[in-house]
Amino acid sequence: xxxxxxxxxxxxxxxxxxxxxxxxxxxxxxxxxxxxxxxxxxxxxxxxxxxxxxxxxxxxxxxxxxxxxxxxxxxxxxxxxxxxxxxxxxxxxxxxxxxxxxxxxxxxxxxxxxxxxxxxxxxxxxxxxxxxxxxxxxxxxxxxxxxxxxxxxxxxxxxxxxxxxxxxxxxxxxxxxxxxxxxxxxxxxxxxxxxxxxxxxxxxxxxxxxxxxxxxxxxxxxxxxxxxxxxxxxxxxxxxxxxxxxxxxxxxxxxxxxxxxxxxxxxxxxxxxxxxxxxxxxxxxxxxxxxxxxxxxxxxxxxxxxxxxxxxxxxxxxxxxxxxxxxxxxxxxxxxxxxxxxxxxxxxxxxxxxxxxxxxxxxxxxxxxxxxxxxxxxxxxxxxxxxxxxxxxxxxxxxxxxxxxxxxxxxxxxxxxxxxxxxxxxxxxxxxxxxxxxxxxxxxxxxxxxxxxxxxxxxxxxxxxxxxxxxxxxxxxxxxxxxxxxxxxxxxxxxxxxxxxxxxxxxxxxxxx
Amino acid sequence: xxxxxxxxxxxxxxxxxxxxxxxxxxxxxxxxxxxxxxxxxxxxxxxxxxxxxxxxxxxxxxxxxxxxxxxxxxxxxxxxxxxxxxxxxxxxxxxxxxxxxxxxxxxxxxxxxxxxxxxxxxxxxxxxxxxxxxxxxxxxxxxxxxxxxxxxxxxxxxxxxxxxxxxxxxxxxxxxxxxxxxxxxxxxxxxxxxxxxxxxxxxxxxxxxxxxxxxxxxxxxxxxxxxxxxxxxxxxxxxxxxxxxxxxxxxxxxxxxxxxxxxxxxxxxxxxxxxxxxxxxxxxxxxxxxxxxxxxxxxxxxxxxxxxxxxxxxxxxxxxxxxxxxxxxxxxxxxxxxxxxxxxxxxxxxxxxx
Numbered sequence: 048x049x050x051x052x053x054x055x056x057x058x059x060x061x062x063x064x065x066x067x068x069x070x071x072x073x074x075x076x077x078x079x080x081x082x083x084x085x086x087x088x089x090x091x092x093x094x095x096x097x098x099x100x101x102x103x104x105x106x107x108x109x110x111x112x113x114x115x116x117x118x119x120x121x122x123x124x125x126x127x128x129x130x131x132x133x134x135x136x137x138x139x140x141x142x143x144x145x146x147x148x149x150x151x152x153x154x155x156x157x158x159x160x161x162x163x164x165x166x167x168x169x170x171x172x173x174x175x176x177x178x179x180x181x182x183x184x185x186x187x188x189x190x191x192x193x194x195x196x197x198x199x200x201x202x203x204x205x206x207x208x209x210x211x212x213x214x215x216x217x218x219x220x221x222x223x224x225x226x227x228x229x230x231x232x233x234x235x236x237x238x239x240x241x242x243x244x245x246x247x248x249x250x251x252x253x254x255x256x257x258x259x260x261x262x263x264x265x266x267x268x269x270x271x272x273x274x275x276x277x278x279x280x281x282x283x284x285x286x287x288x289x290x291x292x293x294x295x296x297x298x299x300x301x302x303x304x305x306x307x308x309x310x311x312x313x314x315x316x317x318x319x320x321x322x323x324x325x326x327x328x329x330x331x332x333x334x335x336x337x338x339x340x341x342x343x344x345x346x347x348x349x350x351x352x353x354x355x356x357x358x359x360x361x362x363x364x365x366x367x368x369x370x371x372x373x374x375x376x377x378x379x380x381x382x383x384x385x386x387x388x389x390x391x392x393x394x395x396x397x398x399x400x401x402x403x404x405x406x407x408x409x410x411x412x413x414x415x416x417x418x419x420x421x422x423x424x425x426x427x428x429x430x431x432x433x434x435x436x437x438x439x440x441x442x443x444x445x446x447x448x449x450x451x452x453x454x455x456x457x458x459x460x461x462x463x464x465x466x467x468x469x470x471x472x473x474x475x476x477x478x479x480x481x482x483x484x485x486x487x488x489x490x491x492x493x494x495x496x497x498x499x500x501x502x503x504x505x506x507x508x509x510x511x512x513x514x515x516x517x518x519x520x521x522x523x524x525x526x527x528x529x530x531x532x533x534x535x536x537x538x539x540x541x542x543x544x545x546x547x548x549x550x551x552x553x554x555x556x557x558x559x560x
Numbered sequence: 561x562x563x564x565x566x567x568x569x570x571x572x573x574x575x576x577x578x579x580x581x582x583x584x585x586x587x588x589x590x591x592x593x594x595x596x597x598x599x600x601x602x603x604x605x606x607x608x609x610x611x612x613x614x615x616x617x618x619x620x621x622x623x624x625x626x627x628x629x630x631x632x633x634x635x636x637x638x639x640x641x642x643x644x645x646x647x648x649x650x651x652x653x654x655x656x657x658x659x660x661x662x663x664x665x666x667x668x669x670x671x672x673x674x675x676x677x678x679x680x681x682x683x684x685x686x687x688x689x690x691x692x693x694x695x696x697x698x699x700x701x702x703x704x705x706x707x708x709x710x711x712x713x714x715x716x717x718x719x720x721x722x723x724x725x726x727x728x729x730x731x732x733x734x735x736x737x738x739x740x741x742x743x744x745x746x747x748x749x750x751x752x753x754x755x756x757x758x759x760x761x762x763x764x765x766x767x768x769x770x771x772x773x774x775x776x777x778x779x780x781x782x783x784x785x786x787x788x789x790x791x792x793x794x795x796x797x798x799x800x801x802x803x804x805x806x807x808x809x810x811x812x813x814x815x816x817x818x819x820x821x822x823x824x825x826x827x828x829x830x831x832x833x834x835x836x837x838x839x840x841x842x843x844x845x846x847x848x849x850x851x852x853x854x855x856x857x858x859x860x861x862x863x864x865x866x867x868x869x870x871x872x873x874x875x876x877x878x879x880x881x882x883x884x885x886x887x888x889x890x891x892x893x894x895x896x897x898x899x900x901x902x903x904x905x906x907x908x909x910x911x912x913x914x
Contacts (some may be wrong), residue, residue, distance in 0.1 A: 068837065071817045071819070071820075074819070076817075076819070076820070076835075077819040077829070078819065078824070078825055078827045078831075079826075080826065080828045086682075092766070092767045092768070094766040094767060094768065095767070108696070109691045110905070112805050112806075113731075115806075115810070116768050116769075116806055116807050116810045117766075117767075117768035119768075119806075119813050119814060120767065120768040120770075120775070120807075120809050120810050120813055121767065121768060122823050139696065139697065140696065140805075141696035141697060141699075141804070141805055142794040142850065143805065143806065143846075143850045144804070144805050144806070145802035147804075147806060147814070150814070168785075184841055187844075187861065187862055187865050188837060188840065188841050188844075188865050190837055190869070190871065190874060191834070191837040191838060191840075191841055192834045192837065193834050193835070193838045194837075194838070194841065199814075221834070222830075222833065222834040224828070224830050224831050225830075225831055225833075225834045225835075226831070228834060247759070253828075253830075254827070254831070356773065369892065448845065
């Protein structure tokens with residue numbers, strides 16, 4: 048049986064690691080207000096005044112070029128537009144000038160890389176091309192720390208963790224005080240499970256104690272490591288200081304709210320979550336969606352989902368809880384493209400595709416891509432095996448399940464592993480071995496006092512039995528299980544059962560709703 | 561009581577014979593295309609003995625006299641004029657071949673009816689700046705490379721003598737008949753180890769051509785990494801200008817996210833540097849688009865990464881900027897531009913070096 052991150056598993060506010068461009072567009076790299084230093088506005092330059100004078104006296108290409116350059120540099124919008132307009136229509140102006148003038152007069156975004164990646168078939172090729180291009184760029188411009196980070200991200204997507212780490216270390220060495228580098232560096236070390244190093248990277252940033260984006264990451268990573276950050280107090284002070292915009296504080300508020308929730312203080316947590324939702328990014332919204340299972344009436348309105356960019360994770364879960372399986376899967380695909388090195392979207396996507404939508408090919412595809420960056424991820428290997436079995440690719444299923452290190456699994460994982468193994472035996476025609484494996488799975492869940500898991504194992508066992516031999520009695524039992532599991536947040540099972548009944552062409556007299 | 565308008569002596573030099581065998585021919589009208597100074601006028605002059613033609617720059621005190629507080633302004637103008645003269649004399653004495661040559665200097669005393677004298681400089685005659693020479697619709701690699709070589713040599717000659725130009729831009733690169741291009745307008749220069757009119761300023765030249773550290777107010781206190789670094793950046797910026805008619809600072813600004821540009825940035829230069837490297841990368845890509853010879857585009861692109869590095873401590877040739885005694889020197893670029901030019905000329909002739 049396939050699995051995903053259950054709603055009761057703890058979620059933490061860990062920085063997103065996206066391409067540089069969308070990260071800028073989301074405003075996560077804006078400078079934080081600095082009382083000591085104001086923005087560096089240039090005084091009115093006498094050279095610029097003279098150029099305006101010349102331009103007004105004679106509208107020639109030379110004067111336009113001089114004034115255009117000066118106006119761009121010194122932020123003189125009026126003359127930037129007037130000279131650009133002149134140069135665009137002038138016969139004497141050059142091709143580059145016309146192009147720049149066009150960009151100034153009609154700004155547009157021409158980056159289609161995100162849409163390109165949505166085509167999973169071409170995913171590898173696109174990633175390969177991007178790696179090549181970045182390597183070439185770094186040959187010429189080795190101090191470009193952002194390119195090192197981009198390269199690390201691409202390496203991580205294709206599972207080259209060591210190469211990625213080398214790139215990350217170079218970037219941190221080049222720019223230890225840059226927020227993007229610190230946050231992505233810490234995200235990398237979180238991904239590989241080195242939480243200590245992840246926090247060290249954040250603390251090495253000179254602005255650590257004054258930058259809410261760095262503090263929120265520190266608190267989130269500490270929480271992921273089941274510890275409480277030493278910097279919670281500083282975080283609270285930043286929130287209370289009123290020096291920062293709601294957007295600058297949204298992740299910090301969300302991280303503090305999560306701390307309060309984990310400590311059992313629902314009232315404080317609710318207040319902080321609601322504050323985090325004043326102007327949130329997608330991470331804070333996803334965190335609030337997760338917290339919404341524990342705290343009632345958070346300010347999660349439809350407007351938030353509509354206006355928050357890159358909100359794929361939260362949308363995926365929201366659609367899922369509203370039983371909109373198709374949109375949930377589409378949002379998960381977008382989430383996967385946005386965070387391709389993270390196993391979470393691949394796990395959730397393969398689960399929905401296989402267990403809910405019964406689109407096994409899609410489930411196989413996304414699980415395989417997810418395994419590139421996390422090749423030993425148990426849930427992904429299990430989901431992939433399950434998808435192969437449902438798709439009747441028995442040989443591939445056997446090869447995949449063999450990659451799971453059964454000895455190192457915890458009891459929870461073992462329940463899923465045994466159930467999937469049970470299905471494999473059923474598909475191989477070894478019914479007795481299949482029954483034993485399913486029963487072991489159910490018993491183990493019972494021993495660990497996980498009622499839901501036990502019922503799920505039984506549910507899947509019955510499905511395997513019914514697929515083998517149609518039995519009205521088993522169908523009724525399945526229906527009973529669905530009803531028992533529904534209050535436990537396993538909301539998709541009714542659809543699974545309905546599909547099964549349709550497939551089996553069960554008699555209409557069967558009293559199942 | 562009646563008022564009369566005093567004639568401006570700086571505008572009345574035409575036809576005058578100066579003390580040193582120079583005859584003032586005519587006033588050069590302010591070029592409608594040019595960015596002329598408000599405190600000087602230009603004339604064509606001719607040497608009565610040799611017949612040599614030259615250019616005269618006359619200082620105009622008249623506006624200063626009309627100022628509400630004329631004394632400080634007159635003092636300032638005199639100081640600046642004297643400084644430019646001193647620097648030009650120094651360049652002449654050191655025989656800096658790529659700097660516009662100071663031929664003579666002097667002063668036309670105040671005449672009857674006025675109290676204003678006119679100090680002047682007689683400079684080598686130029687046919688104009690490179691705007692007059694360049695045809696933007698048809699790029700000539702050979703012309704561009706010659707200009708770059710001349711500017712590089714000129715800057716190296718200055719640096720070698722403890723002078724930083726500070727205002728390298730197209731209108732200060734002059735075309736001299738039958739000679740290589742020369743650098744003019746040393747009025748904004750700074751001298752190593754000496755007190756100069758603009759010595760305390762982070763940058764004295766035209767801000768729109770200044771390196772990014774100037775805009776972010778993060779200029780080094782070390783003379784080399786402040787002044788020579790600035791000149792090196794402007795040499796790189798000239799490469800981009802010759803092919804795109806945009807300087808590097810303008811192109812970079814277009815590639816910097818608004819929240820990271822100098823108008824909005826409130827944090828340290830160290831923190832913004834990674835974003836500037838991204839902008840540099842994109843700017844070089846933009847530049848290369850417009851160089852139709854791909855081999856040349858690569859070579860010049862590499863030079864841009866070195867000369868326009870946003871970190872002045874990493875700017876310049878890798879062999880001089882790294883290591884124990886790191887410094888910025890343009891000497892290697894003289895050879896590099898020369899070599900690129902020769903390679904290009906050989907290529908166009910269908911020849912190759914062995």
